[in-house]
Amino acid sequence: MSGNTEEIADVLKAHLENCGFHVTLDEIDEIDPHEFKNYSGVLLGSYTWNDGDLPYEVEEFYEDVTETDLTGFPIAVFGSGDSIYPHFCEAVNQLESACQESGAVIASTSLKIEHYPESDEDLSRCETFAAEFALFLKDSIKSLS
Secondary structure (H helix, E strand, C coil), X not given: CCCHHHHHHHHHHHHHHHCCCCCCXXXXXXXXXXXXXXXXXXXXXXXXXXXXXXXXXXXXXXXXXXXXXXXXXXXXXXXXXXXXXXXCCHHHHHHHHHHHHCCCEECCCCXXXXXXXXXXXXXXXXXXXXXXXXXXXXXXXXXXX
């Protein structure tokens, strides 16, 4: 809605591409979790609406995730929020829980950013998140070969 989560996604994309990964960005309401198998891993991003609610454009995806077998698939979740609300970035928690319940492997501790990543600290946290995800994927790929 505000572009904050998209900004985080752009920062993560740049870091992952610097690590040698090909990255595809899609809107969450256009993603089918059954197609995750076409990728090495997935980063999911969402802002949190109001006081801890999933945005309307994430609700159908959320339902699809709960009905999809993601056993062993690497996923990490990030998002933006506003700490004036008591449930800061709750959509991130909800998406991560749904993925775990569907069997996904959480490849990195979730990333929660206040509004958009503008401070050096926020950018560093984004870089660390992307690096942890990249390392997890590289280790996974090595173990398969």
